[in-house]
Amino acid sequence: MSAAVGQPRLLVVASISVIVLLIASQLSSPLPSKVFNSFAQALRRLQGITSTFSPPRQRVVVMAGNLAMKTPLLHLRDGNKVPMLAFGTGTAWFKEPEDHGKFDEDLVLMTKSALEAGFRHLDCAEMYDNEAEVGKAIKDSGIPRQELFVTTKVANGIKDVPRAIEESLKKLQLDYVDLYLVHEPWKLHTPQDYRNVWRGKEEVKTSGKAKSIGVSNFVRKDVEMILNGSPKELPAVVQLEYHPYIQRENDDVPYIPWLQEQGLQVEAFKGLSPLARCPEGPLVGPLARMAKSHNVSDSAVMLRWFLQQNIVAITTTRKEERLREYAEALTFELTADEMDEIFTEGKKLFKRFYFPERYDADDRS
Ligand SMILES: NC(=O)c1ccc[n+]([C@@H]2O[C@H](COP(=O)([O-])OP(=O)(O)OC[C@H]3O[C@@H](n4cnc5c(N)ncnc54)[C@H](OP(=O)(O)O)[C@@H]3O)[C@@H](O)[C@H]2O)c1
Numbered sequence: 354m355s356a357a358v359g360q361p362r363l364l365v366v367a368s369i370s371v372i373v374l375l376i377a378s379q380l381s382s383p384l385p386s387k388v389f390n391s392f393a394q395a396l397r398r399l400q401g402i403t404s405t406f407s408p409p410r411q412r413v414v415v416m417a418g419n420l421a422m423k424t425p426l427l428h429l430r431d432g433n434k435v436p437m438l439a440f441g442t443g444t445a446w447f448k449e450p451e452d453h454g455k456f457d458e459d460l461v462l463m464t465k466s467a468l469e470a471g472f473r474h475l476d477c478a479e480m481y482d483n484e485a486e487v488g489k490a491i492k493d494s495g496i497p498r499q500e501l502f503v504t505t506k507v508a509n510g511i512k513d514v515p516r517a518i519e520e521s522l523k524k525l526q527l528d529y530v531d532l533y534l535v536h537e538p539w540k541l542h543t544p545q546d547y548r549n550v551w552r553g554k555e556e557v558k559t560s561g562k563a564k565s566i567g568v569s570n571f572v573r574k575d576v577e578m579i580l581n582g583s584p585k586e587l588p589a590v591v592q593l594e595y596h597p598y599i600q601r602e603n604d605d606v607p608y609i610p611w612l613q614e615q616g617l618q619v620e621a622f623k624g625l626s627p628l629a630r631c632p633e634g635p636l637v638g639p640l641a642r643m644a645k646s647h648n649v650s651d652s653a654v655m656l657r658w659f660l661q662q663n664i665v666a667i668t669t670t671r672k673e674e675r676l677r678e679y680a681e682a683l684t685f686e687l688t689a690d691e692m693d694e695i696f697t698e699g700k701k702l703f704k705r706f707y708f709p710e711r712y713d714a715d716d717r718s
Pocket of ligand 1 (some may be wrong): 477668669
């Protein structure tokens with residue numbers, strides 16, 4: 354097709370796009386999917402000349418303000434507040450050893466999309482080897498620093514935590530992180546190991562390079578090691594694998610309510626396991642039914658289950674359209690019966706996905 358023929362068509366497409374986006378921006382909810390999809394299909398037919406226009410991406414942007422404003426905040430014991438829906442850069446974005454050192458442009462784009470979509474909480478880690486990509490996305494986004502909540506975690510640098518945060522901050526191009534976690538307890542053996550790492554965390558908080566400090570993958574005995582080590586600053590957050598198939602109920606007092614009673618807020622990962630990792634599991638049917646009755650995605654139902662327990666839901670994706678599905682978690686409420694059904698059906702299957710080999714098969718802690 355010649356440029357002379359292409360240009361008038363391009364103008365028509367651009368005008369239609371502007372009109373549709375103007376209409377969409379006047380609606381409090383996104384365009385009904387059927388209308389949107391027909392529009393997208395028509396545009397795609399003309400796409401020989403419109404490769405720079407991407408309808409799904411525009412649609413995500415349309416809902417941006419809503420998500421950023423609607424995301425509830427969880428209050429921490431140290432006075433800070435955490436947006437309860439987070440976009441994570443591990444799992445789907447974790448770099449395999451052969452990719453270490455390679456800059457992942459796709460992650461920069463996806464993180465920017467998550468920010469454009471209204472996500473304000475980014476969950477990273479030194480171990481994922483992609484803090485530099487997150488830093489670039491934050492910088493490119495132009496979003497004021499104080500509107501973001503950035504978490505990172507220390508694993509390899511655990512012997513010298515103040516030095517490890519310097520390296521993370523350099524990669525993230527930030528002066529501070531909002532939350533700095535000990536990634537895992539597996540290198541900690543003696544009470545002194547726990548005390549040393551926690552002193553390092555406290556030093557980082559005092560220096561202002563982390564606003565809040567906490568731990569990840571700690572079971573109750575690990576948390577007690579910190580609490581019994583005369584901490585000057587108590588951990589504010591525990592991030593761990595938690596979902597209906599692992600309700601962390603080994604002890605007389607189940608772990609999650611115990612943490613919350615201690616004033617430790619909980620962040621859940623692997624939360625979408627009933628959908629993403631157990632296609633035959635007992636919750637697939639109930640989640641689909643609830644999704645239909647609330648007119649939202651099944652992922653939104655699953656994520657909502659965490660929010661209604663005052664738990665931060667950390668998720669991720671490699672597909673931009675999922676961001677909208679996830680955001681629907683902020684648009685409705687599960688009934689008490691639905692919450693209970695997810696707990697009850699979930700107890701029919703026990704599954705741990707994060708390093709199961711580190712635990713006994715019947716260990717539900
Ligand atoms: N502290 C730790 O040790 C630790 C460990 C693990 C994770 N994390 C954090 O948690 C973040 C989230 O990771 P996660 O593994 O826990 O995420 P998750 O929310 O359990 O699963 C996310 C995956 O679910 C898939 N998915 C979403 N909706 C679905 C549906 N309706 N049906 C089928 N599949 C669906 C997505 O696939 P597509 O990509 O195809 O959309 C996505 O990759 C990580 O990025 C990381 O930041 C922390």
